[in-house]
Amino acid sequence: MSDTVSPLARPFPNLPAIAGVTPHVVRAGYKDWGRCDLTYVELAEGTAVAGVFTRNVCCSSEVELGRANVAGGTARALVVNAGNSNAFTGYRGREAVEQIMDQVATHIGCAREQVFVSSTGVIGVPLPKDKAREGVAAALSAAPCSWEQAAETISTTDTFAKGATATAMIGDTRITISAIIKGSGMIAPDMATMLGYLFTDAAVEPAFLQECLSAANRRTFSCITVDSDTSTSDTVLAFATGKAGNAPLASFDSPGADAFAAAIDDVCRQLSHLVVRDGEGASKFIAVSVTGAVSDESAHRVGLAIANSPLVKTAIAGEDANWGRVVMAVGKAGEPADRDRLSIGFGGVWCAREGLPLADYDEAPVAAHLKGQDIDIAVDLGLGDGRATVWTCDLTHGYISINADYRS
Numbered sequence: 001m002s003d004t005v006s007p008l009a010r011p012f013p014n015l016p017a018i019a020g021v022t023p024h025v026v027r028a029g030y031k032d033w034g035r036c037d038l039t040y041v042e043l044a045e046g047t048a049v050a051g052v053f054t055r056n057v058c059c060s061s062e063v064e065l066g067r068a069n070v071a072g073g074t075a076r077a078l079v080v081n082a083g084n085s086n087a088f089t090g091y092r093g094r095e096a097v098e099q100i101m102d103q104v105a106t107h108i109g110c111a112r113e114q115v116f117v118s119s120t121g122v123i124g125v126p127l128p129k130d131k132a133r134e135g136v137a138a139a140l141s142a143a144p145c146s147w148e149q150a151a152e153t154i155s156t157t158d159t160f161a162k163g164a165t166a167t168a169m170i171g172d173t174r175i176t177i178s179a180i181i182k183g184s185g186m187i188a189p190d191m192a193t194m195l196g197y198l199f200t201d202a203a204v205e206p207a208f209l210q211e212c213l214s215a216a217n218r219r220t221f222s223c224i225t226v227d228s229d230t231s232t233s234d235t236v237l238a239f240a241t242g243k244a245g246n247a248p249l250a251s252f253d254s255p256g257a258d259a260f261a262a263a264i265d266d267v268c269r270q271l272s273h274l275v276v277r278d279g280e281g282a283s284k285f286i287a288v289s290v291t292g293a294v295s296d297e298s299a300h301r302v303g304l305a306i307a308n309s310p311l312v313k314t315a316i317a318g319e320d321a322n323w324g325r326v327v328m329a330v331g332k333a334g335e336p337a338d339r340d341r342l343s344i345g346f347g348g349v350w351c352a353r354e355g356l357p358l359a360d361y362d363e364a365p366v367a368a369h370l371k372g373q374d375i376d377i378a379v380d381l382g383l384g385d386g387r388a389t390v391w392t393c394d395l396t397h398g399y400i401s402i403n404a405d406y407r408s
Helices: 060-069 090-108 129-140 149-152 206-217 257-277 296-307 310-317 323-332 361-368 397-404
Strands: 021-026 038-053 072-085 115-122 160-169 173-182 195-200 237-241 285-293 342-347 349-353 374-380 386-393
Touching: 021 129, 021 149, 038 060, 038 129, 038 149, 038 206, 038 386, 060 115, 060 237, 072 090, 072 129, 072 195, 072 237, 090 129, 115 237, 149 160, 149 173, 173 257, 195 257, 206 237, 206 257, 257 285, 257 386, 285 296, 296 310, 296 323, 296 374, 296 386, 310 323, 323 342, 323 349, 323 374, 342 361, 342 386, 349 361, 361 374, 374 397
Parallel strands: 072 115, 195 237, 285 374
Antiparallel strands: 021 038, 038 072, 038 237, 160 173, 173 195, 285 386, 342 349, 342 374
16 A cells, blocks of 8 residues: 555444454565555355446456356355456466466365456556465465455555445344455446455345345445546455345345345445545545436436546645536536536535526635535536436546556
8 A cells, every 4th residue: 555645534444343254364476565465355155246347348357257256146255466457468367367266266165156356456467376376375374364454455556444334234133244445546437446345244145135236336336436547457246144144135025125235335335435535646525416417317427527527626626616617527528408507516605506607606615615625516407306426536746646657
């Protein structure tokens, strides 16, 4: 992880242990950075799995194999490599992933398809098979570690470890979710947008777990953006061990299903916001709320046009109440909009209503709002009932500094 911590960082929470889940970390040496870079999580027999993955067509073999393996519905292990994304590496990259899967499967006595692998880091360098073999062997005999150690190990340009937790009641049984995530740059709302892992002791049928995760993804991970770039490795996986002993959840007709889905939503929202707060070079966390669109989907696309605008993001970085840049972003979004119905506001203060600057607009409270770390931008299109909120961060010199020499 970076030595400089984001000013928007949040302390790592106290994540409860999850029955049937045992994390371990070791140093495989994928990059010369003197820290652990391989996380291995062993999962109890019978663990259900669900996942969402990047839509980047140049995705890694880890994503391709993971997407195929999720269809089986069960998992016994997770391996996450940091420092090398193993993307755009052809057959050599795929062989390295298959080697890891075979090595772990042989050790714990499961099918290869029950071993999930993720990698993150530099694109275009095959994952070294020798380091992978030695790293996995060390991980298989390593002592269990804390959630914070696991979160630190899967990080790359992150400046702080990220985790979230929630509980829910299923009948008389309390279930727990603990989750970790990494993500800082190359973040855009096109499926998962980073590497994230949710672990719960709830008993959940794989199809319903997938339904819950996919729905939560649409409302959280697919509503964040740092730089509009969608990674080749984006993955979010959810694992349910069933150790809580609740009656298995099979659909929303199952008692407690609504509470479980809400807990999944809660954890995913926490994680997604943490990723934005660690956006490369970020100094402001920005919520863009769009109302009055012709549909929720249209509002979402307008919100993303604003959130991805370099001019909007740099204005916020400079604490400049330049609402004209928001008008520009709305107009270029390609969605229905009417200049003469458009309203723009910051921090609860309207700057312009129905296509005109307010005659009594006072910029002082807006300027004060922009000096804070949490920024609210409101847009009312005045056309319908569609609404959406997306989250982003500002664009500073720090983003350029991080990415100008990323490989070194």
